[in-house]
Amino acid sequence: MTPFELRPLAIGELLDRVFTIYRRHLSTFVGIMVVPSLFNLALALCMLILQHLNGGMLFQPPSPESNFNPEDFIKPVMQIMGVTIVFLLIYWVAYMLALGAATTVVADIYAGREVGIGTAYGKARGQIGRLLLLAVLWIAVIVGPGVVFIAVGAGLAAAWRSPILFALVMIFGMIGFLIATVVLFLRYAVSAPTLMLERVSAWGAMRRSAALTRGFLGRVFLVFLVASLMAYTAIMLLQMPFTLASAIAGKTTNAGFWLDLIGAVAGTIGHTLTAPVLVIGVGVLYYDLRVRKEALDLQVMMSALDTPGDGLTLPPPSPVIPR
Numbered sequence: 001m002t003p004f005e006l007r008p009l010a011i012g013e014l015l016d017r018v019f020t021i022y023r024r025h026l027s028t029f030v031g032i033m034v035v036p037s038l039f040n041l042a043l044a045l046c047m048l049i050l051q052h053l054n055g056g057m058l059f060q061p062p063s064p065e066s067n068f069n070p071e072d073f074i075k076p077v078m079q080i081m082g083v084t085i086v087f088l089l090i091y092w093v094a095y096m097l098a099l100g101a102a103t104t105v106v107a108d109i110y111a112g113r114e115v116g117i118g119t120a121y122g123k124a125r126g127q128i129g130r131l132l133l134l135a136v137l138w139i140a141v142i143v144g145p146g147v148v149f150i151a152v153g154a155g156l157a158a159a160w161r162s163p164i165l166f167a168l169v170m171i172f173g174m175i176g177f178l179i180a181t182v183v184l185f186l187r188y189a190v191s192a193p194t195l196m197l198e199r200v201s202a203w204g205a206m207r208r209s210a211a212l213t214r215g216f217l218g219r220v221f222l223v224f225l226v227a228s229l230m231a232y233t234a235i236m237l238l239q240m241p242f243t244l245a246s247a248i249a250g251k252t253t254n255a256g257f258w259l260d261l262i263g264a265v266a267g268t269i270g271h272t273l274t275a276p277v278l279v280i281g282v283g284v285l286y287y288d289l290r291v292r293k294e295a296l297d298l299q300v301m302m303s304a305l306d307t308p309g310d311g312l313t314l315p316p317p318s319p320v321i322p323r
Contacts, residue, residue: 234270
């Protein structure tokens, strides 16, 4: 394969490169992302089956005439929560492995090397501990502070026993939480490529990502926006018709149950086909930001003069940008 040219990319060129890589190596990236998608599908199917087995209890409020026993409602809810937690943990392990594998594939494509799913997953397995720690840090740093802020604000408003104040705190707290979450999410967007390609620690990858994305959050946002629009479009086209048909038929009917199952499978197919766009976009962003901030293209050119024919080898980060 011919390696991609390292140079600063305009936003249109960056998106064009993302879709070029996606189109040329669709089967490879879909093959990688199908693993976490299968666990996501298993979670959706288990939840649908549990809901169906428990009849309309979870969808319809009990009538005054019925002999309602709270334990009959709590038991299926606990079952669904337990299944959800187990499969979410498995899904996140599988997703972080897939993220690491797809990142190494992007690096191989940039270097002009042959791409292999098994080889990519092998490289990701060697970094699984740091990848999982990175996922925990993402939750703690991006979501944790906002949750604590809203909880404290709601607690103070409730202590003052003012419904109006409570409502204001919740509204403005949620707005602030969403804005802060988006900004932090963009700030740490290239943590995974940094961790996989530079072999730094999980916390070091986040610090590097914050330094690399500083001043370019708008560019990162556009890549995430395009990837998100593709994902939601796929859901709307593939899963939403079955979801609407199930609602019309009745969630508690057999027809509604089977329509939901088909919709879950269709939605998983759409997610598997569109998920690589975001992963590829983040990888391309990583190279583009290093070119802009560390003159990576010149460093690689000098390295190629010293060791011709060795392919693209990433030089160490600039000491100006922390590891």
